[in-house]
Amino acid sequence: MAPSSTNSSNYHTIYHLHKLTVWDIFNVLVSWRSLENYNFIQYCHQPAEDTENLKAGLFIVLVWMLQKMLIWFNRPLKRLGHLVEVTLNLVSSNGGIVELFLNTMSAKVAYENKAYARDVVNVHWKMHLLGFFQFYNDNSKKNDTQAFICCDRPKDVRLIIVSFRGTEMFNAADWLTDLDLSWISFGEIGRVHLGFMKGLGLHQEETNGVRPKDYSAGNKNNLAYYTIRERLKMLLEENPDAKILVTGHSLGGALAILFVAGLVYHQEAALLNHLLGVYTFGQPRVGDENFGRFMDAKLKEKYFRVVYRYDIVPRLPFGDPITQFAHFGNCIYYSSWYKAQVLREEPNENYINPSFFIPMHFDACLDLLRAIFLGRKEKSFEENSLSLFVRLI
Template identity: 40%
Template structure:
């Protein structure tokens, strides 16, 4: 990955450049405070020692660079393994099950999967195969936007044909396009999103869904583990990896308001599409959603709209719904966003399920300074939701939480076999997810990050959790 950039727009920043690291120099960061003297780290001249004097901070820098370096070295074999695993899972699906596959092999009638077909599922899709919306949750129900958003966020992991078929045939909505956007720093199309239009509601609704971190995509994981940040005047500090994924230009002064109209950078391309779509209907609204990394991009998108004073678009934004979203900025950024969300009456719901590890990263402490904001709807493993200021055990790692996590993971594994009999066939879990539940006995935060539990939470959870922060908003929908 190429990481050099023009930093003239920010006088305060901390940038990591793992592609330039040497093992000996990386180890030295644990014992020397001068980050600006290291080739793989960059911060304002003279600020390195003062800002990175604690061992805890240098340790996190060490871990961040080491993980990114490992991911870069494993990028091709990881992608190869992921593609083969997805192909095998789809091979089993195409032939119903392993027994039928053996019979078809003997008969010479094996059905082979097509990676570009509307039936081919990603690894994430194999964890939760549901494509239908919950028909009991209709427009006007306070759960409607959340239920639609989580399904859009889940489907965003699939190929274009799958997304189009799901939106058009199952949801009876208009598919507007699925896109691969350019990341200037990784020099690849590594950011994905799709748009749909729901004409079944009044006013009509446009949904922008950002794809999250694909399980075997090393570049996306590098964005997650990159703890670089930039400070923007009047806005605060924002996560560098997420901004790069959203479309931070490499050769410009930060976030210029306008660039090439036909840009392939996510923020600029989506903004242009929304301008054109919303100009055709003065009453239309749009919402933004995403799971995991997609959730981070979903909330950063209106942040950059606010930076550019895009009042017309912000007034048409009817909500931001994120699921398993990591932290994206510091406390000052949170305050800036709270003011912007209040100013334009934009509901922002951040869904967190049980022990999901991702919303608890990067750390919220004196070392890393990342903070959450917005309305946090926290669901326990019984899908009982409540609004909280911060999810329990906010930094995940705690000796006191180990035993409760294991007990909860055991319950989730048991529930995977019983939930279909309690809630119905639509909630049945497959063997792939059950294997992941077993992994959860060791690291509870991994299976808890699956879209399956977020879909369940939006369908089984009480609608009351939406009302305290969105009472006026919901009344508007019901009129």
Template identity: 40%
Template structure:
């Protein structure tokens, strides 16, 4: 028996064990470069799921299985892990993102995929449940934890948010700005767009990765990166938490949704994470963009907001538990009903059993999003 070594192509993440699919649905037909199209949604969701893996696994899947071109993997500092000022760090980097192109030369598509909330990473879940925010003048209030995950400030020194946002706007960087996810991705994206003159770029992510995916172009807007944003094809997120208030949403929509929508936010059924942080009279967090909501039968609706937006109320409790029972039963027979590629792993079934206690947690798992895209009506 060979024990896989962390960081190698045989070391698979928890998410990879829950859903082991790596092939694209549109491999034979090609990718339709239209925001909201099924093939592009499938590519983005698979890239979002792949972001949970290490660089060796990602390289292998992108180059060999997808026949595309892996560009790079970045392991960046999350500023919430910084100890003091901009000098001392903890040993662990917790914001991951990778970039790939549809081909190595004269590419048509560049994809940036942020890693989401790892199931057993307490820091990631603390970020999702955080309710603090920082106000960017003339733009709106932004979730402070997500700004930290992008490497754009630290709450122990609140002025660092404004300093870093302004510094990266003028390209005059403090030392730690060069280790931030925002900086390294923007820098690489600029060079890729220069190299591939006909390419447009997509930004995507699942869970926390979805929040970072929409935050990245939001900060590009703040920095007036017009030449870069002209090449933005779209943003597709899956199970994404709220990132800011109504003012922020209005600002982003006025820039990204005209003349046609480019930001699509996908929500599966009772997924807990898109209902966080709360949209109520106390916290005032708001979703924006086009919401594609899938119920437990994979039926799609285009809505302004998912049902039960704050995930509370006794009148929702019984239906949520009944749905969790249905999803467990369906998971057991998925392979027989839809084919062997849909057969759920024992880890996936265990996640659905956990969902009997916390229904919204199992609904957040990536298999629900992959199945919704591929089987949805």
């Protein structure tokens, strides 16, 4: 039985970064007081939970320091990202130098993303784009949760794909979400990451719980979970034999698996019966071990989590006894030369183990050389100059 949405608890731990000060970080390092004693932490615990031992470990303090740095450098990062994007795409996206001067420079990034998605889906994949969306994100207070829906053909659809966009390299808000240690209760399912729930539109701010199945506030139509869920219902009414595949990369992978968890929580049996699978790539941790066990039992080999090498995002949020974030399901781990292994957890789970320092950097050099020369042998593996530049960094 799926848990009922009416009897969920509102236990939570929320870190308010705008209240976090450098003095707080210093105080935690020196005094190691219980986290309940700090003003930037909102904590509601279960009656049986031991709060005396609720103390921050080094990983948590490291996360706070990284988050404060991201906040401080938010604008420079955004400007750098915009400069890189414009420099690399200005000429090619406008059909050459002549066309560049004939086109206006006021097009929104969202429109460019939509055009790019349409080109990839319709031209390269030979599929059919049904919709590209920018949803409201309760975490950033902006319309920056992006997703698209496509299918294998315009009519008599057999496959419907829901894809969530992931972490943008120069977007500090995305990295802050990945690093966030705040969690809320997902009823009997377990504890889940607050930032990702806000990105989906599933967080009920008034109760710090989960929004109900039939949420009907004025902005419902601009929340990812509810809008996509209703679109899928409409598509299945027209194509009752179609299957649904949900996917996402990085932060988008977290949104993908939590979207399905929302369907489980709200007992959307009709949609779940049509679920073909959930494929995530470079996905961060989204819940605790209870969440993992519950979803494992529900999905039954329909969940595939792909990790490449030393990607840091699957190691976030850092594993810690207090946060209790943990992966679940089998990890399809790709090491050198794209050879896959099926593991329960990727190596170097917290990324900063000193024993991995030398092999990580040595392998990174090999990966760079491989990326340069492999494309000459296998055109399908050829990487562009931006990808090679990122590898070099």
